[in-house]
Amino acid sequence: MPLPLIATLAALLYLVATGMQLVALAQRGTNASRLPVSIAVLAMACHALVAWDSISTEDGVHLGFYKVAALVFLAVNIACVVAIALKRPLHNLLLVLFPLSAVAVMVSSLGPQTEHASHLGHGLLIHVASSIIAYAVLTLAAVQAGVLAVQDRQLHERHPGGIVKWLPPLQRMEAMLFELLWVGVILLTVAIVTGFIFVEDLFAQHLVHKTVLTIVAWMTFSSLLWGHYQLGWRSQTAVRLTLAGFLALMLAFFGSKLVLELILQR
Structure with missing residues (x-):
């Protein structure tokens, strides 16, 4: 699958997870929070594919502005989901992180290369x-x-x-x-x-x-x-x-x- 399509899928999954998290918070149900997090895991899997393919190349490692931003948001999301799995009440942070992650993964995929590869x-x-x-x-x-x-x-x-x-x-x-x-x-x-x-x-x-x-x-x-x-x-x-x-x-x-x-x- 082409990289832009994977990035688009990741962005859409992030936005779906955001909407479902809003519903889960409105219902105040702990069980309702599991589904948006599960969807977010799929989004992060697509996000990881985009980050890996755009950063790691035959020429070396690309750590340009857009690439690093997408990688950072992936790391932030993973840290947040891990904390939630450890019973920490950070579900509310997902409403901020997921929409920004959707933007970051799309820009990383479609934006220009801003730095040469390095080893x-x-x-x-x-x-x-x-x-x-x-x-x-x-x-x-x-x-x-x-x-x-x-x-x-x-x-x-x-x-x-x-x-x-x-x-x-x-x-x-x-x-x-x-x-x-x-x-x-x-x-x-x-x-x-x-x-x-x-x-x-x-x-x-x-x-x-x-x-x-x-x-x-x-x-x-x-x-x-x-x-x-x-x-x-x-x-x-x-x-x-x-x-x-x-x-x-x-x-x-x-x-x-x-x-x-x-x-x-x-």
Whole structure:
């Protein structure tokens, strides 16, 4: 089957799963959540085929902007579905992730090639893989923080409505945020350490901003975890620091690719 058709099938399955998840949340049924997740697994299988075929070629590995974006969304979706399988109430995040994944997989398939192929050794592959998985988990944390902020505000205003009335209790949502942050920080630590080990010069001109912003993100997330357990930081403080750390990480991960590949076309 041609790659664009597989990408289209993945996008359609993502959108169907999104609609079914909306119905499942409206019915407030735990069993109703299984079907959209099952459909999403099929979507992710098609997504994985698209990602593998577009990234891995005979010339080497293509890690252009659109290709990496699709790969990251695949990793985020897998992390979210795994968390759901472990009985974590993250079903609400699917309403944000699946439509964006549908767009990402289509653009990856139909968009232009923005970077030349490169050959990565085993060490660099470990670094790249750990970076993508860390980014995926911390993306979940950022989305969770956004949902938590809306839920907290509406509860304080005593006007809960919309999706907020379908969410788990605020304390459960907050606990899930810190679980995601713990896992994300551990993975980001692995990514940073493997970077220092396997990348020739992390402070070279084309890498220094990535390195600095990634360390800033790591320090922000780590400070939040320390503040939560030592000083009792919660709620809006947790939301603000999570989003600030994610912004730094997003600029490190995609900022240079956006400028060099899409704007300067280098």
